[in-house]
Amino acid sequence: MTWDADEVGRLLDRRLADDPVRATILGTIRLALMTASGECWCAATPDGSAVAVRPDRRYPVALDGAWPLSDFDELAAVIDNLPELVGVNGAVSAAEAIAARLPGRVAGSRPIRLYRLDTLSAPADVQASPVGQAAAIVNCCGTGTGRSHGMRMHIGAAATMRLTPP
Numbered sequence: 001m002t003w004d005a006d007e008v009g010r011l012l013d014r015r016l017a018d019d020p021v022r023a024t025i026l027g028t029i030r031l032a033l034m035t036a037s038g039e040c041w042c043a044a045t046p047d048g049s050a051v052a053v054r055p056d057r058r059y060p061v062a063l064d065g066a067w068p069l070s071d072f073d074e075l076a077a078v079i080d081n082l083p084e085l086v087g088v089n090g091a092v093s094a095a096e097a098i099a100a101r102l103p104g105r106v107a108g109s110r111p112i113r114l115y116r117l118d119t120l121s122a123p124a125d126v127q128a129s130p131v132g133q134a135a136a137i138v139n140c141c142g143t144g145t146g147r148s149h150g151m152r153m154h155i156g157a158a159a160t161m162r163l164t165p166p
Contacts, residue, residue: 063090076101
């Protein structure tokens with residue numbers, strides 16, 4: 001666990017290098033950290049295959065990757081102690097596992113529809129860094145059609161849990 005913006009950046013870079021397409025939200029957070037680190041926070045599995053990150057107090061914690069079931073008790077306790085915690089976003093199973101360990105804190109829950117890119121012919125004018133790739137993917141998705149970038153998409157599921165103060 002770290003509050004150091006440089007270390008948070010390294011942890012996010014590692015996840016982005018592993019899967020820049022599925023970790024686009026981390027790319028957005030990483031870009032934000034490059035301009036203003038705020039009061040960022042991040043926890044990660046020892047192998048870096050999963051992260052919980054918050055770029056600033058104003059934002060919910062974003063869960064990314066496959067957290068081991070054995071880590072949810074400790075992760076929920078750490079998340080519960082973050083100052084001004086407003087929520088948790090992530091895969092339905094992960095968000096629900098954290099919410100279940102924060103009794104009385106969940107003020108609302110809502111499913112989120114995610115579109116995952118299965119294939120992408122990356123634009124040639126984008127630098128090769130994972131952050132640049134993620135930003136390009138976000139920009140491609142924002143065009144609406146995606147056809148010119150060779151994308152094939154399918155729908156996934158996630159959840160966001162709004163939390164009340166302790």
